[in-house]
Amino acid sequence: MLAPLIGHRWDLPASEAIALQHQLARQLVLVSSDVDIDLVAGIDVSILGSLAHAAVVVMRYSDLACIEQHTAQRPVAYPYVPGLLTFREAPVVLDALARLTTFPDILLFDGQGFAHPRRLGLASHLGLLLDRPSIGCAKSRLCGTFDEPSPERGSWSPLKDQDEVVGAVVRTRTGVRPVFVSAGHRMSLEQATSVVLGTCRGFRLPEPARHAHRMSTSWVFSQ
């Protein structure tokens, strides 16, 4: 149901991976379509030893009811290198997404989208390969500078890198550390921020991402 239109290997040497990111980033579409949002999928990955575990949870945007959820496992074959996280997590994430029986309107990833040194974080890279609207919602900064947003829920400040706004630092809960939102693909920063705030229910992370995270880690605990 949800598989990449175009594929490429994930075991590229760093120099080739970086060149590919530069090339793919040119194809990003950073505007949203007018289609109503019905289903939002949250995706997260946990790693135990040498085994990666991905979880995807599809929720209805209107009431955040859980529509379906899936998991996938596979050995990790790529090291963690800041800026190349996609090459470590994409294989297992694609396995989990391939199991979906519904077609989510938006993919919400735990990580950066456009707010990346080469403008192609996990959310942008996979949104592009899958040709689906996507959002990056990270718990910490990878690149860019920002002013601390006000402490109230809903406040935000621009995340700038090299004189360009690459994302938004968003306070999803009053008095709690902000999250780093950025457009993935076929998405504007404004709608990305709107969807993140619109799917938060009293916690720092949006519900789809929070549930996917709970699923992937609860598995690790049971091993």
Place this chain on the structure above:
DNA sequence: GCGACAG
């Protein structure tokens, strides 16, 4: 040369 650095 010295820090910074999604998960």
Place this chain on the structure above:
DNA sequence: ATCTTGTCGC
């Protein structure tokens, strides 16, 4: 991400 208990604060 993961290793890991209690503890400070609202």
